Amino acid sequence: MLNLHKLHFGGDYNPEQWPKEVWQDDVRLMQKANVNLVSLGIFSWAKIERSEGEYHFEWLDEVMDLLHKGGINVDMATATASPPAWMALKYPEMLPINFDGVQLTHGGRQAYCAASPVYRDRAAKLVEKIAERYSKHPAVKMWHVNNEYGCHAPYCYCDTSKNAFVAWLKNKYSSLDELNASWGTDFWSQRYYNWEEIVVPKRTPDGTHPNPGQQLDFKRFSSDVTLELFKMERDIIKKYDTVNPVTTNFMSMKFTYAMDYFAWAKEVDFVSTDHYLAQHDELNHIDLAQMADLTRAFANGNQWLLMEHSSSAVNWQPRNYAKTPGQEKRNAMSFVARGSQGAMYFQWRQGQAGSERMHSSMVPHAGEDTRVYREVAELGALLAAHPEISEHANDKAKVAMVYDYEQFWAMMQANLPTEDLSYSETVATWYRALWELGIQVDFVPADSSSERLAEYKLVLMPMVHMLSEQEEKIFSDYAKNGGNLVVGYFSNITDRTLRVKLGGYGGRLVKELIGVYVEELYPLRPGQELTLSNGLKTKLWSELSRLNGAEMVASFAGSDVDGSVAIAKRTLGSSTAWYQGTELLLDSQKAFFAGIAEQLGIQSEGGNGVEITRRGPYRFEIDHNQNSVSITK
DSSP states (O other), X not given: XXXXXXXXXXXXXXXXXXXXXXXXXXXXXXXXXXXOEEEEOTTOHHXXXXXXXXXXXXXXXXXXXXXXXXXXXXXXXXXXXXXXXXXXXXXXXXXXXXXXXXXXXXXXXXXXXXXXXXXXXXXXHHHHHHHHHHTTOTTEEEEEOSXXXXXXXXXXXXXXXXXXXXXXXXXXXXXXXXXXXXXXXXXXXXXXXSGGGOOOOOOOSTTOOOOHHHHHHHHHHHHHHHHHHHHHHHHHHHHHOSSSOEEOEEEOOTXXXXXXXXXXXXXXXXXXXXXXXXXXXXXXXXXXXXXXXXXHHHTTTSOEEEEXXXXXXXXXXXXXXXXXXXXXXXXXXXXXXTTEEEEEESOSBOOSSSTTTTSOOSBOTXXXXXXHHHHXXXXXXXXXXXXXXXXXXXXOOSXXXXXXXXXXXXXXXXXXXXXXXXXXXXXXXXXXXXXXXXXXXXEEOTTOOHHHHTTOSEEEETTOOBOOHHHHHHHHHHHHTTOEEEEETTOSOBOTTOXXXXXXXXXXXIIIIIOEEEEEEEEOXXXXXXXXXXXXXXXXXXXXXXXXXXXXXXXXXXXXXXXXXXXXXXXXXXXXXXXXXXXXXXXXXXXXXXXXXXXXXXXXXXXXXXXXXXXXXXXXXXXXXXXXXXXXX
């Protein structure tokens, strides 16, 4: 577990990019800024292993000793994130192949197939050397495996991946008959009669798409096979170090989806994550809060660590806007307020060369006499002054929102009612509405237990497209037993194999529990907005539906389905279940949730640009209007 007696502050340190005379100055500036931890060696494979089996650690030994002497702890990386050029040249079969069958080349990063035995063998040998050499070094306080798994090449379509996929399928399904039934392979003559016939779901003839169930299973496989890489490295480290924790940095961002972090979180000693703002979005501080809350859910409510974020502009967005004065302190403290054990950055010193040379850092190109470095140092002093915050977890919210990577994967597929559907945007709208109302939210996975759901007064289900029969029963029982539930449109449409539940869209959860019979889906046209019968405004989605025991809250008007159910509710003894059969605009979503919160007596704090969060006895107030931050006990 993380050290609960300090808040970590620092960032990725890449001394190999600089001459030795800079290293001493780095330590001086780190001490001045109250840096107490750096991530070292993340992209150092080519510097350490210069040809196969030829290892050079002298430079790294020197840096480790220098940091330790300066009082800087090390998050020791395994350097496996970017294989060196000699490896790609000697073993081209380890390079990934994309959806179109094109082999990707060395020169970026993560240029490896997760199923490649060559990559696994060379990575294991490197980790063995690093763990053996540095496991007892006094500077090492935690281990950093690889980097941002699945960020750049999460899916490989080579023959090695195909064979690994088939082996994964054999473990998942008891027979080919079970697989054929799950995927519905009688459609388009896709039935398989032996395992060797199965392919990976890469590009098919124009106008057609790979089997939906196959696509979903391939994404499950890809997350699992990549997780095996992490576990391989973790287990090697633990042979040499049974004291310091091992982690890998997730990517808690709205547009990242390739790895199932709820599953991954069970395998790390503590959860760490990276987050970067979409600076062009004026509500980016709400997205930040959402992703911090989501990361806390991965950690099952425990403390976690922000391993990377930016001090100012990034370099990979279409337009890379710098942060405004005071913004970085507000950003970092929002993470801390929501459970992070500090604030770490990419990177310590802004690079002179390479594709990330324009990415901001703790020490900019202009040096220490800069607003960025001064603000970073102010933040370091603030965190150093309040180490006791680290000992406290966040208070549990009254509201839970379901989040599930498999829903994300299902909504990425073609041939849905409209290409305008976006799981991430619908979740973001629901979250933003609650944030602006000052209502705290915990995220929970779709396979949550009855006991976990029972901890909340209200559970929200935005576009939870797939539910197993057992999961559907758990949510239904939650509502029947006193919990309050909001089910969003296009939810519970299929089981976990993407087979549609017949007899009215939404299955028993919508038709029987809430009492709305949905018979046909009517997506709206681009730019079309409707005003519902109760004055709320909506876009994107409508349905031909009728009441089946529920009470009408709002109906569609001015549409192809006038009079159909847009919003309905049903009283279930001491609780209420609502169905939201459309995509409300943000202000209308706020109004809808405000009414529910008032009915249920759910209290709010802050709102209207002021973020108030509680972490044990500490109350954080972050004013995104007036550029101020305060911490009180």
